[in-house]
Amino acid sequence: MIEAINTLIATRYLPPPRTRAAIDRLQAQGFARLRRTVMPRSPFYAPFADQPVARWPQMNKARLMEHFSQINTAGLTREEALHLTLQAEASRDFTPMIGDVALGLSTGTSGQRGLFASNRAERRLWAALMMGRFMPQLWRRQRVAFFLRANNPLYETVRNPLIAFGFYDLLRGIDAHIPALNHQNPTVLIAPAQVLTRLAGAQTAGHLHIAPQQVISVAEVLSPEDEIAITRAFERPVAQIYQCTEGVLALTCKAGSLHLNERYVHFGRDVVDTATGAFCPIITDLRRQTLPILNYRLDDVLVPDPTPCACGSAATRITRIEGRADDMVYWHTRNSGTAGTETGLIYVPADILRQAVATATAPIDDYRMQQIRQDTLHITLDTPAFNAACVSVQANLQRAAEALGAQLPPLTFSHGIPPPTQDQARGGDPAPKRRRVTVQR
Ligand SMILES: [Zn+2]
Numbered sequence: 322m323i324e325a326i327n328t329l330i331a332t333r334y335l336p337p338p339r340t341r342a343a344i345d346r347l348q349a350q351g352f353a354r355l356r357r358t359v360m361p362r363s364p365f366y367a368p369f370a371d372q373p374v375a376r377w378p379q380m381n382k383a384r385l386m387e388h389f390s391q392i393n394t395a396g397l398t399r400e401e402a403l404h405l406t407l408q409a410e411a412s413r414d415f416t417p418m419i420g421d422v423a424l425g426l427s428t429g430t431s432g433q434r435g436l437f438a439s440n441r442a443e444r445r446l447w448a449a450l451m452m453g454r455f456m457p458q459l460w461r462r463q464r465v466a467f468f469l470r471a472n473n474p475l476y477e478t479v480r481n482p483l484i485a486f487g488f489y490d491l492l493r494g495i496d497a498h499i500p501a502l503n504h505q506n507p508t509v510l511i512a513p514a515q516v517l518t519r520l521a522g523a524q525t526a527g528h529l530h531i532a533p534q535q536v537i538s539v540a541e542v543l544s545p546e547d548e549i550a551i552t553r554a555f556e557r558p559v560a561q562i563y564q565c566t567e568g569v570l571a572l573t574c575k576a577g578s579l580h581l582n583e584r585y586v587h588f589g590r591d592v593v594d595t596a597t598g599a600f601c602p603i604i605t606d607l608r609r610q611t612l613p614i615l616n617y618r619l620d621d622v623l624v625p626d627p628t629p630c631a632c633g634s635a636a637t638r639i640t641r642i643e644g645r646a647d648d649m650v651y652w653h654t655r656n657s658g659t660a661g662t663e664t665g666l667i668y669v670p671a672d673i674l675r676q677a678v679a680t681a682t683a684p685i686d687d688y689r690m691q692q693i694r695q696d697t698l699h700i701t702l703d704t705p706a707f708n709a710a711c712v713s714v715q716a717n718l719q720r721a722a723e724a725l726g727a728q729l730p731p732l733t734f735s736h737g738i739p740p741p742t743q744d745q746a747r748g749g750d751p752a753p754k755r756r757r758v759t760v761q762r
Contacts, residue, residue, distance in 0.1 A: 332453025351607025
Protein backbone atom coordinates (compact mmCIF):
# COMPACT_ATOMS: atom_id res chain seq x y z
CA MET A 322 0.00 0.00 0.00
CA ILE A 323 2.77 2.42 0.97
CA GLU A 324 4.48 1.64 -2.30
CA ALA A 325 1.31 2.44 -4.24
CA ILE A 326 0.94 5.77 -2.44
CA ASN A 327 4.58 6.57 -3.15
CA THR A 328 4.02 5.74 -6.82
CA LEU A 329 0.98 7.98 -6.99
CA ILE A 330 2.85 10.85 -5.38
CA ALA A 331 5.94 10.32 -7.53
CA THR A 332 3.92 10.17 -10.75
CA ARG A 333 1.68 13.08 -9.98
CA TYR A 334 3.62 15.55 -7.90
CA LEU A 335 7.35 14.94 -8.12
CA PRO A 336 9.29 16.38 -11.05
CA PRO A 337 10.26 13.72 -13.61
CA PRO A 338 13.91 12.58 -13.54
CA ARG A 339 15.75 15.38 -15.32
CA THR A 340 19.05 13.72 -16.08
CA ARG A 341 20.12 10.38 -17.49
CA ALA A 342 22.16 9.87 -14.31
CA ALA A 343 18.99 10.21 -12.21
CA ILE A 344 17.26 7.57 -14.33
CA ASP A 345 20.29 5.28 -14.10
CA ARG A 346 20.21 5.60 -10.31
CA LEU A 347 16.50 4.73 -10.13
CA GLN A 348 17.07 1.74 -12.40
CA ALA A 349 20.09 0.53 -10.43
CA GLN A 350 17.90 0.48 -7.30
CA GLY A 351 15.24 -1.40 -9.26
CA PHE A 352 17.70 -4.05 -10.44
CA ALA A 353 19.09 -4.47 -6.92
CA ARG A 354 15.58 -5.04 -5.60
CA LEU A 355 14.77 -7.54 -8.36
CA ARG A 356 17.89 -9.54 -7.52
CA ARG A 357 17.21 -9.40 -3.79
CA THR A 358 13.46 -9.94 -3.55
CA VAL A 359 12.03 -11.29 -6.81
CA MET A 360 14.51 -13.50 -8.64
CA PRO A 361 15.24 -15.76 -5.65
CA ARG A 362 11.52 -16.65 -5.52
CA SER A 363 11.41 -17.73 -9.18
CA PRO A 364 12.74 -21.25 -9.75
CA PHE A 365 13.71 -20.22 -13.29
CA TYR A 366 15.54 -17.02 -12.31
CA ALA A 367 16.99 -17.91 -8.89
CA PRO A 368 20.28 -19.17 -10.39
CA PHE A 369 20.67 -15.87 -12.28
CA ALA A 370 20.09 -13.53 -9.32
CA ASP A 371 23.79 -12.80 -8.89
CA GLN A 372 24.72 -13.05 -12.57
CA PRO A 373 25.24 -10.03 -14.81
CA VAL A 374 22.23 -9.08 -16.94
CA ALA A 375 24.10 -10.17 -20.08
CA ARG A 376 23.92 -13.77 -18.78
CA TRP A 377 20.17 -13.69 -18.19
CA PRO A 378 18.30 -15.69 -20.81
CA GLN A 379 16.74 -13.60 -23.52
CA MET A 380 12.97 -13.98 -23.43
CA ASN A 381 10.05 -13.46 -25.73
CA LYS A 382 6.40 -14.38 -25.55
CA ALA A 383 6.93 -17.99 -26.67
CA ARG A 384 9.73 -18.62 -24.16
CA LEU A 385 7.81 -16.95 -21.34
CA MET A 386 4.87 -19.27 -22.05
CA GLU A 387 7.12 -22.30 -22.32
CA HIS A 388 8.67 -21.69 -18.88
CA PHE A 389 5.64 -20.02 -17.25
CA SER A 390 5.40 -22.60 -14.45
CA GLN A 391 9.03 -22.11 -13.39
CA ILE A 392 9.20 -18.35 -13.97
CA ASN A 393 6.26 -17.14 -11.87
CA THR A 394 6.84 -16.60 -8.16
CA ALA A 395 3.37 -17.72 -7.10
CA GLY A 396 3.81 -21.43 -7.78
CA LEU A 397 1.21 -21.49 -10.57
CA THR A 398 1.37 -24.08 -13.28
CA ARG A 399 0.77 -23.05 -16.85
CA GLU A 400 -1.93 -25.68 -17.22
CA GLU A 401 -4.08 -24.48 -14.34
CA ALA A 402 -3.60 -20.85 -15.32
CA LEU A 403 -4.53 -21.50 -18.96
CA HIS A 404 -7.49 -23.63 -18.01
CA LEU A 405 -8.89 -20.96 -15.74
CA THR A 406 -8.40 -18.06 -18.16
CA LEU A 407 -9.92 -19.93 -21.09
CA GLN A 408 -12.93 -20.80 -18.96
CA ALA A 409 -13.31 -17.15 -17.99
CA GLU A 410 -13.00 -15.98 -21.61
CA ALA A 411 -15.71 -18.39 -22.65
CA SER A 412 -18.19 -17.48 -19.94
CA ARG A 413 -17.15 -13.83 -19.52
CA ASP A 414 -18.76 -13.70 -16.10
CA PHE A 415 -15.92 -14.22 -13.69
CA THR A 416 -12.41 -13.03 -13.15
CA PRO A 417 -9.85 -15.79 -13.03
CA MET A 418 -8.08 -15.66 -9.68
CA ILE A 419 -5.80 -18.06 -7.86
CA GLY A 420 -5.41 -16.76 -4.31
CA ASP A 421 -4.80 -13.05 -4.74
CA VAL A 422 -3.22 -13.54 -8.17
CA ALA A 423 -5.33 -12.40 -11.08
CA LEU A 424 -4.78 -14.01 -14.44
CA GLY A 425 -5.30 -12.73 -17.93
CA LEU A 426 -4.83 -13.92 -21.44
CA SER A 427 -3.65 -11.91 -24.40
CA THR A 428 -3.83 -12.87 -28.02
CA GLY A 429 -1.62 -10.09 -29.33
CA THR A 430 -1.04 -9.16 -32.93
CA SER A 431 0.86 -12.35 -33.65
CA GLY A 432 -2.16 -14.38 -32.58
CA GLN A 433 0.01 -16.20 -30.10
CA ARG A 434 -1.49 -16.64 -26.66
CA GLY A 435 0.22 -15.06 -23.69
CA LEU A 436 -0.64 -15.45 -20.03
CA PHE A 437 -0.16 -12.69 -17.55
CA ALA A 438 -0.51 -12.63 -13.81
CA SER A 439 -0.52 -9.92 -11.18
CA ASN A 440 -0.97 -9.83 -7.42
CA ARG A 441 -2.85 -7.19 -5.45
CA ALA A 442 0.19 -5.03 -4.79
CA GLU A 443 1.05 -4.91 -8.49
CA ARG A 444 -2.51 -4.00 -9.38
CA ARG A 445 -2.40 -1.16 -6.87
CA LEU A 446 0.81 0.09 -8.41
CA TRP A 447 -0.77 0.12 -11.85
CA ALA A 448 -3.78 2.03 -10.53
CA ALA A 449 -1.52 4.49 -8.74
CA LEU A 450 0.43 5.12 -11.92
CA MET A 451 -2.75 5.72 -13.90
CA MET A 452 -4.35 7.94 -11.28
CA GLY A 453 -1.16 9.84 -10.70
CA ARG A 454 -0.72 10.63 -14.33
CA PHE A 455 -4.20 10.81 -15.83
CA MET A 456 -7.01 11.57 -13.39
CA PRO A 457 -8.05 15.17 -13.98
CA GLN A 458 -8.65 16.08 -10.32
CA LEU A 459 -8.01 13.61 -7.56
CA TRP A 460 -10.37 15.27 -5.08
CA ARG A 461 -13.40 15.20 -7.37
CA ARG A 462 -15.35 12.11 -8.13
CA GLN A 463 -14.37 10.84 -11.56
CA ARG A 464 -16.39 8.71 -13.93
CA VAL A 465 -14.13 6.46 -15.92
CA ALA A 466 -15.27 4.62 -19.05
CA PHE A 467 -13.01 1.75 -19.93
CA PHE A 468 -13.31 -0.25 -23.16
CA LEU A 469 -11.49 -3.55 -23.01
CA ARG A 470 -11.55 -7.01 -24.42
CA ALA A 471 -12.09 -8.78 -21.14
CA ASN A 472 -12.61 -7.66 -17.59
CA ASN A 473 -9.57 -8.00 -15.42
CA PRO A 474 -8.94 -7.16 -11.78
CA LEU A 475 -5.97 -5.09 -12.95
CA TYR A 476 -8.52 -2.51 -14.01
CA GLU A 477 -11.07 -3.20 -11.29
CA THR A 478 -8.44 -2.01 -8.86
CA VAL A 479 -9.06 1.56 -9.90
CA ARG A 480 -12.53 1.33 -8.35
CA ASN A 481 -12.59 3.34 -5.10
CA PRO A 482 -14.82 5.96 -3.49
CA LEU A 483 -13.46 8.65 -5.78
CA ILE A 484 -13.85 6.76 -9.02
CA ALA A 485 -17.03 5.40 -10.55
CA PHE A 486 -15.93 2.95 -13.08
CA GLY A 487 -17.75 1.75 -16.20
CA PHE A 488 -16.45 -1.32 -17.95
CA TYR A 489 -17.47 -1.78 -21.59
CA ASP A 490 -16.85 -5.21 -23.04
CA LEU A 491 -15.53 -4.87 -26.58
CA LEU A 492 -16.88 -8.22 -27.60
CA ARG A 493 -20.40 -6.86 -27.25
CA GLY A 494 -19.75 -4.37 -30.02
CA ILE A 495 -19.34 -0.64 -29.74
CA ASP A 496 -22.76 0.58 -30.86
CA ALA A 497 -24.46 -1.45 -28.14
CA HIS A 498 -22.63 0.58 -25.51
CA ILE A 499 -23.50 4.05 -26.77
CA PRO A 500 -26.69 4.58 -24.68
CA ALA A 501 -24.88 3.52 -21.50
CA LEU A 502 -21.90 5.67 -22.37
CA ASN A 503 -24.15 8.70 -22.92
CA HIS A 504 -25.77 7.99 -19.56
CA GLN A 505 -22.46 7.64 -17.74
CA ASN A 506 -21.03 10.75 -19.43
CA PRO A 507 -17.49 9.82 -18.40
CA THR A 508 -14.90 12.36 -17.28
CA VAL A 509 -12.19 9.95 -18.40
CA LEU A 510 -12.50 7.83 -21.55
CA ILE A 511 -10.03 4.98 -21.98
CA ALA A 512 -10.08 2.71 -25.04
CA PRO A 513 -7.90 1.19 -27.74
CA ALA A 514 -7.11 3.64 -30.54
CA GLN A 515 -9.43 2.09 -33.09
CA VAL A 516 -12.34 2.08 -30.67
CA LEU A 517 -11.71 5.74 -29.86
CA THR A 518 -11.81 6.44 -33.59
CA ARG A 519 -15.21 4.80 -33.88
CA LEU A 520 -16.50 6.62 -30.82
CA ALA A 521 -15.18 9.86 -32.33
CA GLY A 522 -17.23 9.06 -35.44
CA ALA A 523 -20.35 8.52 -33.29
CA GLN A 524 -19.69 11.76 -31.43
CA THR A 525 -19.27 13.69 -34.68
CA ALA A 526 -22.45 12.13 -36.08
CA GLY A 527 -24.33 13.18 -32.95
CA HIS A 528 -25.24 9.71 -31.61
CA LEU A 529 -22.76 10.09 -28.83
CA HIS A 530 -22.61 13.30 -26.80
CA ILE A 531 -20.12 13.04 -23.99
CA ALA A 532 -17.60 15.54 -22.67
CA PRO A 533 -14.60 13.64 -21.30
CA GLN A 534 -11.85 15.78 -19.76
CA GLN A 535 -9.27 13.14 -20.46
CA VAL A 536 -9.18 10.85 -23.49
CA ILE A 537 -6.65 8.03 -23.32
CA SER A 538 -5.64 5.65 -26.06
CA VAL A 539 -4.34 2.35 -24.73
CA ALA A 540 -2.71 -0.77 -26.00
CA GLU A 541 -2.29 -0.20 -29.71
CA VAL A 542 -0.48 2.16 -31.94
CA LEU A 543 -2.26 5.49 -32.36
CA SER A 544 -1.86 6.63 -35.96
CA PRO A 545 -1.61 10.35 -36.72
CA GLU A 546 -4.85 10.41 -38.72
CA ASP A 547 -6.80 8.71 -35.94
CA GLU A 548 -5.29 11.08 -33.41
CA ILE A 549 -6.57 14.06 -35.40
CA ALA A 550 -10.09 12.61 -35.72
CA ILE A 551 -10.31 11.82 -31.99
CA THR A 552 -8.93 15.19 -30.94
CA ARG A 553 -11.47 16.98 -33.14
CA ALA A 554 -14.46 14.96 -31.96
CA PHE A 555 -13.79 15.32 -28.23
CA GLU A 556 -12.00 18.67 -28.38
CA ARG A 557 -9.22 17.25 -26.22
CA PRO A 558 -5.72 16.07 -26.97
CA VAL A 559 -5.45 12.29 -26.83
CA ALA A 560 -3.07 10.95 -24.19
CA GLN A 561 -1.45 7.66 -25.00
CA ILE A 562 -0.55 4.72 -22.80
CA TYR A 563 1.56 2.33 -24.78
CA GLN A 564 1.10 -0.84 -22.83
CA CYS A 565 0.94 -4.48 -23.53
CA THR A 566 0.60 -7.47 -21.25
CA GLU A 567 4.30 -7.11 -20.59
CA GLY A 568 3.73 -3.78 -18.86
CA VAL A 569 3.21 -0.05 -19.17
CA LEU A 570 5.96 0.89 -21.58
CA ALA A 571 5.35 4.53 -22.40
CA LEU A 572 3.02 7.36 -21.43
CA THR A 573 2.26 10.78 -22.84
CA CYS A 574 3.66 13.58 -20.65
CA LYS A 575 1.98 16.88 -19.83
CA ALA A 576 3.72 18.47 -22.82
CA GLY A 577 2.15 15.86 -25.10
CA SER A 578 5.21 13.72 -25.90
CA LEU A 579 5.39 10.01 -25.46
CA HIS A 580 8.17 9.03 -23.03
CA LEU A 581 9.41 5.57 -22.16
CA ASN A 582 8.39 4.56 -18.64
CA GLU A 583 12.03 4.38 -17.57
CA ARG A 584 11.27 4.98 -13.93
CA TYR A 585 9.89 1.45 -13.73
CA VAL A 586 11.15 -0.37 -16.82
CA HIS A 587 14.67 -0.74 -18.21
CA PHE A 588 14.86 -0.63 -22.01
CA GLY A 589 17.67 -2.32 -23.90
CA ARG A 590 17.75 -1.61 -27.63
CA ASP A 591 18.01 -4.00 -30.51
CA VAL A 592 18.58 -1.38 -33.21
CA VAL A 593 16.93 -2.34 -36.51
CA ASP A 594 17.70 0.87 -38.41
CA THR A 595 20.84 2.84 -37.64
CA ALA A 596 19.79 5.97 -39.54
CA THR A 597 16.75 6.65 -37.34
CA GLY A 598 17.89 4.62 -34.33
CA ALA A 599 14.64 2.61 -34.60
CA PHE A 600 14.81 -0.31 -32.20
CA CYS A 601 12.98 -3.30 -30.80
CA PRO A 602 12.95 -2.85 -27.00
CA ILE A 603 14.40 -5.49 -24.72
CA ILE A 604 12.61 -4.78 -21.47
CA THR A 605 13.19 -5.57 -17.83
CA ASP A 606 10.26 -4.60 -15.64
CA LEU A 607 11.75 -3.41 -12.35
CA ARG A 608 8.51 -3.62 -10.38
CA ARG A 609 6.90 -6.84 -11.51
CA GLN A 610 6.88 -9.63 -8.91
CA THR A 611 4.39 -12.34 -9.80
CA LEU A 612 5.48 -12.94 -13.38
CA PRO A 613 8.92 -11.38 -13.79
CA ILE A 614 9.55 -9.84 -17.20
CA LEU A 615 13.32 -9.82 -17.55
CA ASN A 616 15.44 -9.28 -20.66
CA TYR A 617 12.32 -9.69 -22.76
CA ARG A 618 12.35 -8.72 -26.43
CA LEU A 619 9.27 -7.17 -27.98
CA ASP A 620 8.55 -7.15 -31.71
CA ASP A 621 7.35 -3.56 -31.78
CA VAL A 622 9.65 -1.04 -33.41
CA LEU A 623 10.09 2.24 -31.55
CA VAL A 624 11.56 5.33 -33.18
CA PRO A 625 13.37 7.50 -30.61
CA ASP A 626 13.43 11.29 -30.66
CA PRO A 627 16.70 12.68 -29.25
CA THR A 628 15.48 16.24 -28.77
CA PRO A 629 14.69 17.25 -25.17
CA CYS A 630 11.05 17.62 -24.13
CA ALA A 631 9.51 20.81 -22.74
CA CYS A 632 8.32 18.82 -19.69
CA GLY A 633 11.91 18.47 -18.52
CA SER A 634 11.92 14.69 -18.29
CA ALA A 635 15.12 12.96 -19.36
CA ALA A 636 13.22 9.75 -20.12
CA THR A 637 13.62 8.77 -23.78
CA ARG A 638 11.09 10.35 -26.11
CA ILE A 639 9.45 8.21 -28.74
CA THR A 640 8.51 9.82 -32.04
CA ARG A 641 6.31 6.92 -32.94
CA ILE A 642 5.72 3.24 -32.53
CA GLU A 643 5.98 1.57 -35.90
CA GLY A 644 4.14 -1.57 -34.91
CA ARG A 645 5.64 -4.96 -35.35
CA ALA A 646 9.08 -5.47 -36.85
CA ASP A 647 7.33 -7.70 -39.39
CA ASP A 648 5.42 -4.69 -40.66
CA MET A 649 8.46 -2.59 -41.50
CA VAL A 650 8.58 -1.51 -45.12
CA TYR A 651 11.84 -1.70 -47.10
CA TRP A 652 12.51 -0.52 -50.65
CA HIS A 653 15.55 -1.04 -52.84
CA THR A 654 18.13 1.72 -52.74
CA ARG A 655 18.34 3.83 -55.88
CA ASN A 656 21.51 2.26 -57.27
CA SER A 657 20.87 -1.32 -56.33
CA GLY A 658 20.89 -3.75 -59.17
CA THR A 659 23.18 -1.60 -61.31
CA ALA A 660 26.48 -3.24 -62.18
CA GLY A 661 29.31 -2.24 -59.87
CA THR A 662 27.10 -0.75 -57.17
CA GLU A 663 26.11 -2.17 -53.89
CA THR A 664 22.63 -3.56 -53.67
CA GLY A 665 20.72 -2.69 -50.58
CA LEU A 666 17.43 -2.05 -48.91
CA ILE A 667 16.34 1.10 -47.22
CA TYR A 668 13.83 1.34 -44.40
CA VAL A 669 10.74 3.40 -45.26
CA PRO A 670 8.99 4.75 -42.16
CA ALA A 671 5.24 4.10 -42.33
CA ASP A 672 4.81 7.78 -41.58
CA ILE A 673 6.19 8.67 -45.00
CA LEU A 674 3.63 6.42 -46.67
CA ARG A 675 0.80 7.93 -44.63
CA GLN A 676 2.02 11.41 -45.47
CA ALA A 677 1.83 10.61 -49.20
CA VAL A 678 -1.88 9.91 -48.79
CA ALA A 679 -2.59 12.73 -46.34
CA THR A 680 -1.11 15.33 -48.69
CA ALA A 681 -2.79 14.04 -51.87
CA THR A 682 -4.57 16.79 -53.78
CA ALA A 683 -7.72 14.65 -54.24
CA PRO A 684 -9.88 13.82 -51.19
CA ILE A 685 -9.17 10.32 -49.75
CA ASP A 686 -11.51 8.99 -47.07
CA ASP A 687 -9.47 5.95 -46.13
CA TYR A 688 -6.75 3.75 -47.55
CA ARG A 689 -4.71 0.58 -47.13
CA MET A 690 -1.19 -0.09 -48.33
CA GLN A 691 0.28 -3.50 -48.66
CA GLN A 692 3.95 -3.88 -49.47
CA ILE A 693 4.47 -7.23 -51.15
CA ARG A 694 8.10 -8.17 -50.52
CA GLN A 695 10.18 -5.35 -52.03
CA ASP A 696 8.50 -5.79 -55.40
CA THR A 697 5.08 -4.19 -55.39
CA LEU A 698 3.19 -1.70 -53.29
CA HIS A 699 -0.51 -2.34 -53.50
CA ILE A 700 -2.65 0.66 -52.61
CA THR A 701 -6.39 0.62 -51.96
CA LEU A 702 -8.11 3.99 -51.89
CA ASP A 703 -11.54 4.94 -50.67
CA THR A 704 -12.15 8.14 -52.60
CA PRO A 705 -14.79 9.84 -54.74
CA ALA A 706 -12.03 10.87 -57.20
CA PHE A 707 -10.14 7.66 -57.78
CA ASN A 708 -8.10 8.55 -60.86
CA ALA A 709 -6.95 11.92 -59.56
CA ALA A 710 -6.13 10.40 -56.16
CA CYS A 711 -3.96 7.70 -57.77
CA VAL A 712 -1.98 10.24 -59.76
CA SER A 713 -1.44 12.43 -56.72
CA VAL A 714 -0.45 9.58 -54.36
CA GLN A 715 1.94 8.20 -56.97
CA ALA A 716 3.61 11.60 -57.40
CA ASN A 717 3.94 12.00 -53.62
CA LEU A 718 5.44 8.53 -53.22
CA GLN A 719 7.86 9.21 -56.08
CA ARG A 720 9.08 12.36 -54.34
CA ALA A 721 9.40 10.51 -51.03
CA ALA A 722 11.41 7.73 -52.68
CA GLU A 723 13.78 10.26 -54.24
CA ALA A 724 14.25 12.00 -50.91
CA LEU A 725 15.08 8.66 -49.28
CA GLY A 726 17.43 7.60 -52.06
CA ALA A 727 15.15 4.65 -52.78
CA GLN A 728 13.53 3.18 -55.86
CA LEU A 729 9.77 3.39 -55.77
CA PRO A 730 8.51 -0.16 -56.32
CA PRO A 731 5.84 -0.71 -58.99
CA LEU A 732 2.47 0.44 -57.68
CA THR A 733 -0.92 -1.15 -58.18
CA PHE A 734 -4.10 0.67 -57.23
CA SER A 735 -7.56 -0.56 -56.43
CA HIS A 736 -10.71 1.25 -55.43
CA GLY A 737 -12.79 0.76 -52.30
CA ILE A 738 -11.94 -0.94 -49.02
CA PRO A 739 -13.79 -4.16 -48.29
CA PRO A 740 -16.06 -3.82 -45.25
CA PRO A 741 -14.61 -5.19 -42.00
CA THR A 742 -15.43 -8.73 -41.03
CA GLN A 743 -17.80 -9.35 -38.13
CA ASP A 744 -14.95 -9.55 -35.63
CA GLN A 745 -13.24 -6.43 -36.86
CA ALA A 746 -16.51 -4.50 -36.90
CA ARG A 747 -16.85 -5.20 -33.21
CA GLY A 748 -13.62 -3.35 -32.73
CA GLY A 749 -12.05 -6.10 -30.67
CA ASP A 750 -8.63 -7.24 -31.68
CA PRO A 751 -6.59 -4.97 -33.86
CA ALA A 752 -6.72 -7.50 -36.67
CA PRO A 753 -3.96 -7.18 -39.25
CA LYS A 754 -6.50 -6.26 -41.92
CA ARG A 755 -7.42 -3.16 -39.99
CA ARG A 756 -3.86 -1.90 -40.13
CA ARG A 757 -3.43 0.64 -42.87
CA VAL A 758 0.12 -0.31 -43.75
CA THR A 759 1.02 -3.99 -43.87
CA VAL A 760 3.81 -6.08 -45.31
CA GLN A 761 3.63 -9.44 -46.98
CA ARG A 762 6.98 -11.22 -47.18
ZN1 LIG B 1 7.74 15.36 -22.01
